[in-house]
Amino acid sequence: MLKWLAKRVGFSIITIIITIMISWALIEYSPESPANFINSVLPPNSIAGKPTLRLELEQYLMTLKPHGNPLIDSLQYLWQVLHGNLGIDIISQVPVTTIIAQALPWTxxxxxxxxxxxxxxxxxxxxxxxxxxxxxxxxxxxxxxxxxxxxxxxxxxxxxxxxxxxxxxxxxxxxxxxxxxxxxxxxxxxxxxxxxxxxxxxxxxxxxxxxxxxxxxxxxxxxxxxxxxxxxxxxxxxxxxxxxxxxxxxxxxxxxxxxxxxxxxxxxxxxxxxxxxxxxxxxxxxxxxxxxxxxxxxxxxxxxxxxxxxxxxxxxxxxxxxxxxxxxxxx
Missing domain, CATH: 1.10.3720.10 (MetI-like)
Incomplete structure (x- = not known):
């Protein structure tokens, strides 16, 4: 009984972890990732002659781009998730957990x-x-x-x-x-x-x-x-x-x-x-x-x-x- 229960719970946890990692990689490394999307819609002449704005934009894009090994990046994201950190919402700059906590009870x-x-x-x-x-x-x-x-x-x-x-x-x-x-x-x-x-x-x-x-x-x-x-x-x-x-x-x-x-x-x-x-x-x-x-x-x-x-x-x-x-x- 206990062995079967531990096995089923373990499989469920592994399923959640693997699915989260795959979902994160598909979004993060896709051509329509946030960094690539911003670069595609931002007119090049909008930041021409504005070095301060250009530097701020480049620094912001660096925070959106993945770095290093995809497996290591996904594990780092998973570590943040396990600690209750789902990141910051790009639009409102509010923690994602706060936004979801407000909407989840209605659903x-x-x-x-x-x-x-x-x-x-x-x-x-x-x-x-x-x-x-x-x-x-x-x-x-x-x-x-x-x-x-x-x-x-x-x-x-x-x-x-x-x-x-x-x-x-x-x-x-x-x-x-x-x-x-x-x-x-x-x-x-x-x-x-x-x-x-x-x-x-x-x-x-x-x-x-x-x-x-x-x-x-x-x-x-x-x-x-x-x-x-x-x-x-x-x-x-x-x-x-x-x-x-x-x-x-x-x-x-x-x-x-x-x-x-x-x-x-x-x-x-x-x-x-x-x-x-x-x-x-x-x-x-x-x-x-x-x-x-x-x-x-x-x-x-x-x-x-x-x-x-x-x-x-x-x-x-x-x-x-x-x-x-x-x-x-x-x-």
């Missing part, structure tokens, strides 16, 4: 809320649809969720913003809260946060709901063919108990690991939603960082995404046995 709020709502609602709907397989309800809802799943998240987000935000004016069209409320643990601020987050959460919920429903329906239909379900029906057990205790409990198991993975990957997928609704989360930060070639901020967000995915997979491995007693940790 965590909309991502986790939308995933939990879509997960439990999708599980319940998928179980009901699968249990009523072959009926008109099954065929109509299957068609609806199949179409819904094929709609890109930025299309559904733009439509919700246009109709519910601009046309009807029911919800705000940007920001995390109203400027006329005082931030803090008070009712006006909480209501303002919920109102501003409603459309982003609704967009992410609709994007994930169809997948959970279709997946749960397929698992339910598969589980209905098991011998223990047929035996329970022969014994005359109540259909509701069969649906929840016999079918639902076993059909939900494969979706548990998908839930953990989805939470990790959704931090990266929120970039479209946050940009559409001008929501000040990590996705909005990443969009601006890529647009302005702000590589310290890019790397800081990449580290968050990498860690969330790897830690999510590790937690899924460690906790799956709690749901399924047939699976033992370490086997």
């Amino acid at each position: 965590v709020f909309i991502v986790t809320t939308s995933i939990l709502i879509s997960y439990f609602l999708g599980i319940r709907l998928g179980m009901k649809i699968g249990y009523k397989r072959g009926t008109k309800v099954d065929s109509s809802l299957m068609s609806l969720f199949t179409v819904t799943r094929s709609i890109p998240v930025y299309i559904s987000g733009a439509l919700l913003l246009f109709f519910l935000g601009f046309e009807l004016g029911w919800f705000p069209t940007g920001g995390a809260f109203s400027i006329n409320v005082t931030p803090g643990f008070n009712i006006p601020f909480i209501l303002s946060v919920i109102k501003h987050a409603f459309l982003p959460i609704l967009t992410l919920t609709l994007a994930n709901l169809a997948g959970w429903v279709l997946h749960m329906r397929a698992n339910t239909i598969y589980t209905l063919g098991e011998d223990y379900v047929s035996f329970a029906e022969i014994r005359g057990i109540n259909s509701n108990n069969i649906e929840t205790k016999y079918v639902g409990r076993n059909a939900i198991l494969p979706l548990y690991t998908s839930l953990i993975y989805t939470i990790g990957f959704s931090f990266g997928g929120s970039i479209f939603v946050e940009e559409i609704f001008s929501y000040p989360g990590v996705g909005h930060l990443l969009y601006n960082a890529i647009q302005y070639n702000d590589y310290p901020l890019e790397m800081g967000i990449f580290i968050i995404l990498i860690a969330s995915v790897v830690v999510g997979i590790l937690l899924a491995d460690l906790t799956y046995s709690l749901l399924d007693p047939r699976v033992k940790v370490g086997e």
